[in-house]
Amino acid sequence: MARLQERVGVGLASGNISLEATARGIAVHQMIGILPDMARETFGIPDDHDAVTGLAIGYAADLTSLDDSLRQRDTSPRQRKGLADFVFTGSWGERSPLVE
Numbered sequence: 001m002a003r004l005q006e007r008v009g010v011g012l013a014s015g016n017i018s019l020e021a022t023a024r025g026i027a028v029h030q031m032i033g034i035l036p037d038m039a040r041e042t043f044g045i046p047d048d049h050d051a052v053t054g055l056a057i058g059y060a061a062d063l064t065s066l067d068d069s070l071r072q073r074d075t076s077p078r079q080r081k082g083l084a085d086f087v088f089t090g091s092w093g094e095r096s097p098l099v100e
């Protein structure tokens with residue numbers, strides 16, 4: 001099982017890859033819902049490494065090639081938490097004045 005620092009590193013790397021790819025017009029879809037054992041077998045991952053995430057990276061398909069539900073999902077407005085919901089100061093849950 002990957003240690004916390006390694007998971008944080010994977011998160012940071014994934015975020016940076018997503019930003020750079022997006023800036024270049026390339027789509028990234030990160031997934032935690034992977035099959036680590038199958039990834040190990042398929043890609044020959046050694047025992048001292050673990051697959052903890054997967055990133056599908058490529059050019060987005062034409063919307064007309066998607067079925068209705070995927071097209072609907074892809075074109076709907078995104079719902080994001082506001083920064084004030086998770087950027088705290090002093091103690092957990094205390095809103096930071098930086099994001100109010």
Ligand SMILES: Cc1cc2nc3c(=O)[nH]c(=O)nc-3n(C[C@H](O)[C@H](O)[C@H](O)COP(=O)(O)O)c2cc1C
Pocket residue numbers: 028029030031032033034078
């Ligand atoms: C750490 C992480 C893990 C994710 N795991 C999955 C996943 O297993 N399956 C999935 O469909 N989306 C997953 N997502 C969400 C997608 O990568 C993507 O962010 C989401 O579909 C929102 O897309 P949008 O940014 O275009 O709105 C994950 C996102 C993050 C940041």
